[in-house]
Amino acid sequence: MNRDPSALEDLCRQHTPALFPFLLNLTRNEADTRDLLQELFVSLARHPERLDGVREPRAFLFRSAHNLALDHLRSRASRHRAHEAAGHARADLFNLPANPDDAAHAEALSAALGELPADQRAVVHLKLWEGMTFESIGRTLEISPNTAASRYRYGLEKLRSLLRSLYNQLH
Amino acid sequence: MNDEFEQRLSRHTLRSAPPEVIEDLARAIRTHQARTELRSHRASAGDDDSAPVWRTLGLLWAGALAMLMLSRSETDPMTHSVPRLTPEQAAVVRAERMALWELANVRESLDEPASTQTPPRRLLEPADRSRTPRPRSQLRSPAVPILGHEHRPPFQRFPIESPI
Numbered sequence: 267m268n269r270d271p272s273a274l275e276d277l278c279r280q281h282t283p284a285l286f287p288f289l290l291n292l293t294r295n296e297a298d299t300r301d302l303l304q305e306l307f308v309s310l311a312r313h314p315e316r317l318d319g320v321r322e323p324r325a326f327l328f329r330s331a332h333n334l335a336l337d338h339l340r341s342r343a344s345r346h347r348a349h350e351a352a353g354h355a356r357a358d359l360f361n362l363p364a365n366p367d368d369a370a371h372a373e374a375l376s377a378a379l380g381e382l383p384a385d386q387r388a389v390v391h392l393k394l395w396e397g398m399t400f401e402s403i404g405r406t407l408e409i410s411p412n413t414a415a416s417r418y419r420y421g422l423e424k425l426r427s428l429l430r431s432l433y434n435q436l437h
Numbered sequence: 438m439n440d441e442f443e444q445r446l447s448r449h450t451l452r453s454a455p456p457e458v459i460e461d462l463a464r465a466i467r468t469h470q471a472r473t474e475l476r477s478h479r480a481s482a483g484d485d486d487s488a489p490v491w492r493t494l495g496l497l498w499a500g501a502l503a504m505l506m507l508s509r510s511e512t513d514p515m516t517h518s519v520p521r522l523t524p525e526q527a528a529v530v531r532a533e534r535m536a537l538w539e540l541a542n543v544r545e546s547l548d549e550p551a552s553t554q555t556p557p558r559r560l561l562e563p564a565d566r567s568r569t570p571r572p573r574s575q576l577r578s579p580a581v582p583i584l585g586h587e588h589r590p591p592f593q594r595f596p597i598e599s600p601i
Binding site: 274282311 | 442443445446447449450451452453454458459461462463465466467469470473474
């Protein structure tokens with residue numbers, strides 16, 4: 267990465283559309299998501315040397331965002347757990363489709379994702395909606411591909427069980 | 438993507454970042470980049486300015502030190518070079534001076550019998566009654582020459598010893 271001042275802004279414009287729902291899925295709170303994005307890019311603006319030698323900016327940004335979100339979740343859990351529980355219902359993770367059935371399914375999926383542990387949620391998100399391979403997820407989250415695969419499998423099984431009744435009703 | 442369930446999940450489109458969020462981030466990035474650049478510019482400018490200031494202060498300090506040393510050596514040249522004498526040695530010196538002075542007066546009086554010149558009052562220590570004489574036991578070695586160095590005739594120097 268070069269240290270051209272406009273390069274960071276380009277990175278922001280290019281990757282924030284994907285980082286926003288990723289952080290929203292982890293934090294389940296839009297205000298916290300905005301704060302974490304601000305913290306991420308302001309930190310890079312203050313310390314541009316952190317981008318030196320970065321070969322995959324996308325993976326770097328997702329990794330940084332994931333670490334910030336985990337720190338945030340830990341501190342929030344220690345401060346007030348009730349806030350997290352209340353935040354689950356407010357996160358509009360998906361675009362609500364016009365079809366009422368699809369809208370109901372989207373809301374149910376958003377709620378079910380909120381039931382997953384954060385580490386499984388991150389892997390499921392990157393696999394299903396960012397199209398990453400387990401290899402790439404492992405590099406991004408600094409875990410082994412096998413760990414990424416097992417977290418995905420556990421997460422998917424839980425989603426399946428949570429959404430089975432709704433899924434059966436719709437089909 | 439293996440089964441239909443995963444495909445169905447992935448068909449839901451995620452909500453993207455609102456445009457104002459991206460604009461706020463871009464604005465924050467520009468602001469902090471400008472601040473960082475300004476701070477680094479000030480830091481580098483501060484380094485450049487401080488060098489001549491410190492150099493000038495160093496020169497001033499060295500000059501003041503040299504002036505101080507010079508003035509001390511001019512006004513009090515003998516303070517640090519005169520050996521300290523014990524009371525006995527001072528008494529011997531005093532006696533020798535008196536003898537030399539009297540001898541000089543005798544020679545002058547032989548050459549000029551009519552001369553009524555008296556020695557400078559300052560050199561006649563016994564006539565100096567403004568100070569009460571101290572007991573001999575309280576006498577210590579003088580820090581300055583006893584009779585002054587302006588009219589001191591040559592005499593034999595004594596070896597340096599500790600005052601007490």
